[in-house]
Amino acid sequence: MIRQHTKPAKQATVTETEAADTVCRKCGGTGEVDGHVCPQCKGTGRIAELVNPA
Numbered sequence: 001m002i003r004q005h006t007k008p009a010k011q012a013t014v015t016e017t018e019a020a021d022t023v024c025r026k027c028g029g030t031g032e033v034d035g036h037v038c039p040q041c042k043g044t045g046r047i048a049e050l051v052n053p054a
């Protein structure tokens, strides 16, 4: 049995914080509000700092 000195708890905390920052708070990440496309995130469910004209 090999035990690695990893810190999953710490990494998980960082990931959760990052995710909470990008998830649209208006629709809660669903991309829809009242059956319509969320105007806050354009239906992506996430808030991006930079606009990607894809």
Ligand SMILES: [Zn+2]
Pocket (backbone or CB within 6 Å): 024, 025, 026, 027, 028, 029, 030, 031, 032, 038, 039, 040, 041, 042, 043, 044, 045, 046
């Ligand atoms: Zn939204």
